[in-house]
Amino acid sequence: MAFATSDPQVGSPALEQSAVKILIAGGFGVGKTTMVGSVSEIAPLRTEELLTDAGVAVDDLTGVATKTTTTVALDFGKITISPQIVLYLFGTPGQERFWFMWDELAAGALGAVVLADTRRLDSSFAAIDFFEHRQVPFIVGVNCFDDAPRYPVEAVRDALDLDPDVPAVLCDARDRESSKAVLATLLEHLIDLGTAARA
Amino acid sequence: MEYESEFDISPGPLVRPFAIAKGRTRPGRYDLDMITLVVALAPADRPGLMPEYAEILEAAQRPQSVAEVAAAVNLPMAVVKVLLSDLIERGDMIFRSPPARTTQRPDPKLLQAVLDGIRNL
Numbered sequence: 001m002a003f004a005t006s007d008p009q010v011g012s013p014a015l016e017q018s019a020v021k022i023l024i025a026g027g028f029g030v031g032k033t034t035m036v037g038s039v040s041e042i043a044p045l046r047t048e049e050l051l052t053d054a055g056v057a058v059d060d061l062t063g064v065a066t067k068t069t070t071t072v073a074l075d076f077g078k079i080t081i082s083p084q085i086v087l088y089l090f091g092t093p094g095q096e097r098f099w100f101m102w103d104e105l106a107a108g109a110l111g112a113v114v115l116a117d118t119r120r121l122d123s124s125f126a127a128i129d130f131f132e133h134r135q136v137p138f139i140v141g142v143n144c145f146d147d148a149p150r151y152p153v154e155a156v157r158d159a160l161d162l163d164p165d166v167p168a169v170l171c172d173a174r175d176r177e178s179s180k181a182v183l184a185t186l187l188e189h190l191i192d193l194g195t196a197a198r199a
Numbered sequence: 200m201e202y203e204s205e206f207d208i209s210p211g212p213l214v215r216p217f218a219i220a221k222g223r224t225r226p227g228r229y230d231l232d233m234i235t236l237v238v239a240l241a242p243a244d245r246p247g248l249m250p251e252y253a254e255i256l257e258a259a260q261r262p263q264s265v266a267e268v269a270a271a272v273n274l275p276m277a278v279v280k281v282l283l284s285d286l287i288e289r290g291d292m293i294f295r296s297p298p299a300r301t302t303q304r305p306d307p308k309l310l311q312a313v314l315d316g317i318r319n320l
Contacts, residue, residue, distance in 0.1 A: 015295035019234040019264055020305070020313065039320065045270035049233075050277045071275065076266055081316030085309070088234050088264060104233055108297055110305055110313070135303075180317055187314035194304045 017086050022186065023105065025092040025131070026115035027123025031143040031173035032091035033075040035115065038179045040077025040089060048073050051102055072098045074105075092127070106130075111190050112138040113182055115173065119148045121159050128160060139189050140168040141182045220281040229287055231265055231280045234297050238262040241291040255282055256291060 024032045037044045051070045072093045079087040093099045112131050116124040124140070131138040142156050151159075157168050167189050172178040231237075243257035251272065258271035269279040286292040298309060 015236055015238055015262055015293055017236055017262055018295050018298050019236050020297060020309065021234050039317075045267060047266050047270040048275045050275045076270075078264075078267070079316065079320065081313050085312055085316065086236070086262075086264075087313055087316070088266065090233075090266075108232065108234075108300075110310065176320075180320055183317045184314060187310055187317060190305070191307060191310050191314065194307050194310065197304060 017084055019086045019088055021088045021090055021109050022183065023090050023092055023109050023112040023136070024115065025112050025124075025127040025138075026143075027117065027120060027127070028094045030115040030117045030120075030123065031145075032115055035113070035141070035143075035171075035173035035179045035182070036075055036077040036089045036091045038174055038176045039079060039183065041080060042078050044075045044077045044091075046073055046075050049102065049104075051098055070095075070098050072102065074099075106134050106136050109136055111186050112136050113186055114138050114140050116140055116142050116156065116160065117145060117148060118142060118151055118156060119145070121156070124160065128162070137186075137190055137193055139166060139182070139186045141171040141173070142168060143173045144170055220278045229284045229294065230296065231283060231294065232297055233266045233276055234264045236262045236264055236295045237268060237283055237287075237292050238294075239286075239292050251282055252286060252291075255279070255286060259292065262295075 024035050026032055033044055048071050051072055052068070072095060074093045075091045077089045079089070081087050090105065092105065093102075099105060112127075114124055114127045114131065128138070128140070130136075140156070140160060140162060142151075142153060144150065153168050153170055160168070162168060167185050169182060169185050171182045237259050238261065239256040239259045241256060243253045243260070245253070248256075251274070254272045255268055258268050263271070265276060265279060265283065268283065269276040272279065274282075283292065283294070287294055298306065300306070
């Protein structure tokens with residue numbers, strides 16, 4: 001029971017498992033839900049969140065701040081790691097301008113995989129910027145679509161202007177072993193970052 | 200008029216969930232996250248239970264994340280958190296928050312356990 005606690009603020013110790021999450025991000029159609037589905041033990045589920053963007057516009061006549069509420073859908077899967085730990089994989093919603101204001105999605109994430117498509121690398125810039133700003137550690141997975149040109153991973157790194165310490169790997173999001181390898185690369189990177197921080 | 204047709208087509212997907220939660224959008228005194236795990240302590244077939252509560256209890260007879268419960272009952276997570284808080288307050292459910300972090304970085308033992316788990320899939 002390594003992560004057990006009796007602190008009433010965090011809930012009941014009778015529930016032995018606790019959950020962690022990893023985000024799978026990237027532009028529209030880059031294979032996020034495909035990757036979630038290839039490693040998840042359940043068929044990907046879809047849920048919705050209501051995001052409230054409060055006080056952006058103030059009505060001149062009444063002075064009342066208006067709120068806009070947007071519904072954003074996300075797909076997710078699940079991997080039971082051990083009797084104590086369950087891992088959730090959340091594919092970030094396609095509507096980027098909305099998930100960027102979704103604080104809870106990034107908060108507490110172990111890390112993220114930014115998927116990239118060599119035909120549309122620019123569609124992954126926004127996710128990279130987001131994680132850099134939020135200091136969420138991430139790696140890049142270059143999803144090798146059958147009909148996309150193949151580039152050496154170094155060329156993709158340069159095109160994405162990645163920091164030298166951010167791993168980038170080629171992958172096939174449809175393939176379970178390949179997706180597992182991407183997640184393992186992320187975890188190794190997270191462990192390395194922790195080791196470096198304590199050194 | 201465009202406004203009219205819009206309302207005609209879709210009067211409720213946002214209104215109804217908030218009506219279920221009695222207009223509340225804050226989850227109350229429990230700090231429920233999308234990956235907070237919950238499990239029902241009570242059966243779902245209790246007479247007089249509001250259908251949405253019964254559906255949540257039914258969905259969480261085994262430990263589930265808030266996100267999974269929301270997907271199962273087909274309601275937005277913000278609404279489900281309010282309803283879960285009600286059920287927790289009544290003692291019908293218990294919850295478990297994600298592991299707390301003492302530093303900015305996750306516990307190395309936790310990371311190693313996740314890595315081992317992925318490799319062993």
